[in-house]
Amino acid sequence: MPSELFPPDFPSELRVAAFRAGDEVAWPRILAAAAVEWFGTNGYAVLGTELWLLKDAGIQSLPMGLSGTRDVHGNTVNRGNEESWSSFVARAGAETRTYLQAFKPSDIVERGQLVFNVVWVSESEFTNPSTHLS
Numbered sequence: 001m002p003s004e005l006f007p008p009d010f011p012s013e014l015r016v017a018a019f020r021a022g023d024e025v026a027w028p029r030i031l032a033a034a035a036v037e038w039f040g041t042n043g044y045a046v047l048g049t050e051l052w053l054l055k056d057a058g059i060q061s062l063p064m065g066l067s068g069t070r071d072v073h074g075n076t077v078n079r080g081n082e083e084s085w086s087s088f089v090a091r092a093g094a095e096t097r098t099y100l101q102a103f104k105p106s107d108i109v110e111r112g113q114l115v116f117n118v119v120w121v122s123e124s125e126f127t128n129p130s131t132h133l134s
Helices: 012-017 029-041 085-102 123-127
Strands: 019-021 024-027 045-055 058-060 074-076 113-121
Touching: 012 029, 019 045, 024 029, 029 045, 029 085, 029 113, 045 085, 074 085, 113 123
Parallel strands: none
Antiparallel strands: 019 024, 024 113, 045 058, 045 074, 045 113
8 A cells, every 4th residue: 555645654554454445544443543543643633534334345435224224424523713733633533532432333234344434634734735635
């Protein structure tokens, strides 16, 4: 997997374990929580997660839940208007880890591998998004 998707010094065990879809990556729940922890410790804000169900060589981003309907599962974290970067990073990591810990795989009735797409951003990418577009 190309290293440019990940920040410098990102742990190789998480890099290797990541499922890649284009420029996005996902991990099983426990590894996603470990990645979120690393991002927060290293100054990256986690903007949220999205559950992907991997099956038949495809990604189902709206897996069938107990309700009998296809639902989005994940979390989103927004920065407060006057929130410092360090506070945002800490809160985003804590909220995302709490979400991942509370997620119940049994809530998904459709079968396949459950992984969480994690979206993170550095402070410079957050404040100057146009300078980081490819």
